Amino acid sequence: MTAAEAGTRAPFRDALLAAHTPVVMELKRRSAHGADLFRNRTVEQLVTGYEALGAPALSVVTGAWFGGDPGLLAEVTAATRLPVLVKDFLTKERQLADAAAHGASAVLLTAGLLPRTVLPRLTESALALGLTPFVEVTEEEELSRVVHADRCVIAVNNKDIRQRERDPGDPARSHALLPAVLATGTPVPVSASGIRTPEQAAGLLTAGYRALLVGTGLLLHDDLPGWFARLAREREGTR
Numbered sequence: 001m002t003a004a005e006a007g008t009r010a011p012f013r014d015a016l017l018a019a020h021t022p023v024v025m026e027l028k029r030r031s032a033h034g035a036d037l038f039r040n041r042t043v044e045q046l047v048t049g050y051e052a053l054g055a056p057a058l059s060v061v062t063g064a065w066f067g068g069d070p071g072l073l074a075e076v077t078a079a080t081r082l083p084v085l086v087k088d089f090l091t092k093e094r095q096l097a098d099a100a101a102h103g104a105s106a107v108l109l110t111a112g113l114l115p116r117t118v119l120p121r122l123t124e125s126a127l128a129l130g131l132t133p134f135v136e137v138t139e140e141e142e143l144s145r146v147v148h149a150d151r152c153v154i155a156v157n158n159k160d161i162r163q164r165e166r167d168p169g170d171p172a173r174s175h176a177l178l179p180a181v182l183a184t185g186t187p188v189p190v191s192a193s194g195i196r197t198p199e200q201a202a203g204l205l206t207a208g209y210r211a212l213l214v215g216t217g218l219l220l221h222d223d224l225p226g227w228f229a230r231l232a233r234e235r236e237g238t239r
């Protein structure tokens with residue numbers, strides 16, 4: 001698929017809002033510890049598997065820390081019509097334009113790593129390019145820097161990006177920050193990273209998160225239909 005054809009993709013933010021199974025499913029080649037996560041599967045096989053599970057959107061880690069490379073985005077967007085989020089440490093307008101040119105629908109903006117004035121500027125550039133800013137925070141204070149929250153996805157990262165995500169991650173952070181995230185006015189609060197079990201996932205959705213982002217937990221699980229069936233049952237039980 002060419003980037004022009006990719007214009008038919010649903011906007012990333014809207015896809016999450018409309019999702020039946022609101023889990024952004026991630027393609028990440030390696031864990032922060034260097035463990036192989038693709039496990040001999042091709043991009044195409046992973047994408048097809050995620051689509052069959054009802055993914056509303058995909059995430060692809062292009063950063064070298066996680067075994068990624070810039071070509072991975074084009075491979076993923078060529079394999080799917082789902083909206084795709086690029087996860088990398090993006091700091092420049094040029095990188096956002098490149099992501100858009102390669103078919104991305106959303107870009108990661110890491111609030112804690114960007115200088116105070118840069119986050120608003122990149123948020124505006126992303127919106128002007130038709131990209132959903134996926135703004136990731138780890139602390140309440142970082143939320144005060146967010147602009148245009150109504151047009152952004154705001155995600156709480158349960159892992160510590162300053163430790164290069166080598167910690168296991170704790171969904172308790174998402175539970176603690178939810179009121180502050182909602183107060184920004186984002187329609188799509190997301191909990192990201194370190195979500196391993198369907199029980200954790202259901203707990204976060206029941207608490208009020210509109211969507212989740214899961215990478216390692218899915219990539220290392222051998223019965224994903226079972227994982228999602230369990231998530232559905234857990235959510236049903238709390239309704």
Ligand SMILES: O=P(O)(O)OC[C@@H](O)[C@@H](O)c1c[nH]c2ccccc12
Nearest residue numbers: 061087088192193194214215216217
């Ligand atoms: O594999 P996990 O624990 O489910 O996490 C996914 C995702 O959030 C993580 O890959 C990530 C979070 N922030 C990032 C920044 C760059 C690259 C990757 C990331």
